[in-house]
Amino acid sequence: MIRLSPQLRTAVQRTTLPILVLLSGAVIVLGKADQLLFDSLRTAVSDTVAPVLDAIARPLNAFGEVVDHARMAVTTYQTNVRLEAENQRLLQWQQAALNLAADNKQLRGLLKAVPETALSFVTARVVANSGGAFVRMILINAGSEDHVSRGQAVLTGEGLVGRLTEVGDRAARVLLITDLNSRIPVTIERSHVAAVLAGDNSERPRLLYLPAGDGAKVGDRIVTSGEGGVFPPGLPVGIVSATDGGGPRVEPYVELSQLGYVLVADYGLSRSLPQPLPMLARPARHAKIDGDDGTLR
Amino acid sequence: MALKVFSIPALPRVNNGAGRVLPVATTLLAAVISVLPLQIPGYAALTPVFTLMAAYHWTIYRPDLLPPLALFAVGLTEDLLAGSPIGVNALLLLLTRMAVLSYRRYFVNRRFPFVWTGFTLLTAVAMVALWVLHCILDLSLLDFRDTVIRGALTVAIFPLASFMLGRAQRAVMGTG
Numbered sequence: 001m002i003r004l005s006p007q008l009r010t011a012v013q014r015t016t017l018p019i020l021v022l023l024s025g026a027v028i029v030l031g032k033a034d035q036l037l038f039d040s041l042r043t044a045v046s047d048t049v050a051p052v053l054d055a056i057a058r059p060l061n062a063f064g065e066v067v068d069h070a071r072m073a074v075t076t077y078q079t080n081v082r083l084e085a086e087n088q089r090l091l092q093w094q095q096a097a098l099n100l101a102a103d104n105k106q107l108r109g110l111l112k113a114v115p116e117t118a119l120s121f122v123t124a125r126v127v128a129n130s131g132g133a134f135v136r137m138i139l140i141n142a143g144s145e146d147h148v149s150r151g152q153a154v155l156t157g158e159g160l161v162g163r164l165t166e167v168g169d170r171a172a173r174v175l176l177i178t179d180l181n182s183r184i185p186v187t188i189e190r191s192h193v194a195a196v197l198a199g200d201n202s203e204r205p206r207l208l209y210l211p212a213g214d215g216a217k218v219g220d221r222i223v224t225s226g227e228g229g230v231f232p233p234g235l236p237v238g239i240v241s242a243t244d245g246g247g248p249r250v251e252p253y254v255e256l257s258q259l260g261y262v263l264v265a266d267y268g269l270s271r272s273l274p275q276p277l278p279m280l281a282r283p284a285r286h287a288k289i290d291g292d293d294g295t296l297r
Numbered sequence: 298m299a300l301k302v303f304s305i306p307a308l309p310r311v312n313n314g315a316g317r318v319l320p321v322a323t324t325l326l327a328a329v330i331s332v333l334p335l336q337i338p339g340y341a342a343l344t345p346v347f348t349l350m351a352a353y354h355w356t357i358y359r360p361d362l363l364p365p366l367a368l369f370a371v372g373l374t375e376d377l378l379a380g381s382p383i384g385v386n387a388l389l390l391l392l393t394r395m396a397v398l399s400y401r402r403y404f405v406n407r408r409f410p411f412v413w414t415g416f417t418l419l420t421a422v423a424m425v426a427l428w429v430l431h432c433i434l435d436l437s438l439l440d441f442r443d444t445v446i447r448g449a450l451t452v453a454i455f456p457l458a459s460f461m462l463g464r465a466q467r468a469v470m471g472t473g
Contacts, residue, residue, distance in 0.1 A: 016364070016365045016366065017365040017391060017394060017395060017398075018395075020365045020366065020368075020369045020387075020391050021388065021391045021392060021395065023369070024369065024372070024384045024387040024388035024391055025384070025388060026384075027373075027383055027384030027387065028382060028383070028384035028385060028388065028430075028434070031382055031383040031384055032382060032434055038377075038383045041377065042377050042380075042383070045374065045377040045378065046377070046378070049329075049378060052329075053329070053332070053333070053378075056329070056333060057333065057334055060333060060334065060335060060336070061336070063335075063336075064335070064336030064337075067336070067337070126334045127334065128332040128333065128334060128378060128379075129332060129333075129334045129341040129379075130332070130341060130379045130380050130381065131331040131332045131333075131341060131344035131379050132331075132342070132344055132346075132379060132381060132447070133342050133343070133428075133439075133440075133443035133444050133447050134381060134427070134431040134435075134439065135379060135380050135381045136341070136342075137379075137380040138334065139332075139378070139380075173380055180435055180437065180439075200437075200440070201342070201439060201440065201443070202440060203339070203342075255338065256341075257336075257337070257338050257339050257340060257341050257342070258336045258337075258338055259334070259336075260334075260336060
């Protein structure tokens with residue numbers, strides 16, 4: 001280390017703090033102005049730290065299981081009563097579903113419809129969440145080494161979780177459907193009315209752009225519409241839980257604050273999402289739109 | 298503003314390596330803890346601001362061992378890990394140091410309730426400032442309730458954090 005004279009050292013000590021405060025302010029403004037400026041840094045840090053976080057998250061998953069066990073032990077009786085009733089109902093639904101599946105298969109055969117199935121799934125562990133009131137994201141321990149790529153849908157058995165926004169070699173970041181920046185084209189399953197599911201950082205995102213008078217009712221199932229080509233149509237998202245002012249609210253099927261493992265599904269659609277362009281090398285607008293059309297399928 | 302207030306008072310020298318890195322290490326640990334995916338319903342949104350606790354504690358007791366550059370680095374790391382707008386936590390921690398250093402002489406050698414009251418005031422100001430900053434960055438009016446609960450949790454957990462940091466400080470550095 002360089003030896004500084006005592007006076008100079010004191011001067012440096014006194015000015016570092018104000019300078020760093022100004023620097024942080026500048027970083028915030030720059031990061032806001034050009035979202036991609038710090039992207040590679042972010043991805044590099046996620047990649048480096050993901051294995052460490054993964055190691056720490058493992059015992060936490062076990063802890064979560066213990067909490068679940070304790071809760072189950074307390075509520076066994078009520079749960080059992082509820083499940084028996086539900087089972088009765090579901091057995092009837094199973095019969096109905098089997099009939100419908102047989103019908104469906106036969107009709108699809110007649111129509112020569114193309115089956116819609118995910119091409120591949122990757123299961124990943126959640127290693128970090130955003131920890132704060134202002135962002136809804138999670139970090140998972142799968143990256144381009146595991147053949148996941150930006151824009152892919154992230155699900156659990158219950159329904160849609162979000163989509164991949166940043167993919168490193170070993171880790172990827174998922175923008176949850178509740179985040180302020182999340183906008184997902186959906187339809188109301190009952191009426192086939194299209195809408196946009198917009199997150200606002202609350203637990204229940206809002207339905208926007210519903211046609212007047214064609215509103216959603218409490219209990220309506222919301223599924224992805226497939227418009228925009230990022231998600232396939234029909235992925236379960238949630239249920240309309242309230243319809244008071246400011247647009248109906250949707251309760252997601254997935255308990256987003258308790259994610260342990262998620263599935264990254266590759267439907268072969270992720271290239272439809274335009275890659276963000278760095279501010280400095282941004283071509284004219286029409287060129288970008290041409291690029292989008294080229295990748296649509 | 299006079300720069301005099303940001304100068305570091307003379308403190309007993311810590312000669313062992315572990316003692317010298319303890320403040321930075323615990324603040325970094327606080328950043329990591331805040332992104333851990335605890336599977337508690339609703340926890341993610343209400344995660345207490347652990348780094349604020351560490352920054353406050355060390356700026357009062359050992360400001361020489363948690364220099365501004367370390368706060369800046371830890372803040373940036375937290376932003377990068379959490380996916381929050383980059384620079385926000387760095388700014389928060391540095392401003393915390395600024396504020397605490399200016400009033401530090403009132404807090405050293407005082408009883409814990411007094412230190413806790415100081416932290417409560419700091420958290421209140423910090424949470425409102427964070428909320429305003431995010432509203433500006435997102436260009437929308439964000440729900441204030443989560444911020445209030447998060448602030449309350451942060452204040453509630455501070456005694457435990459301060460106790461643990463104090464214990465670590467005594468164990469490793471041998472001074473209170």
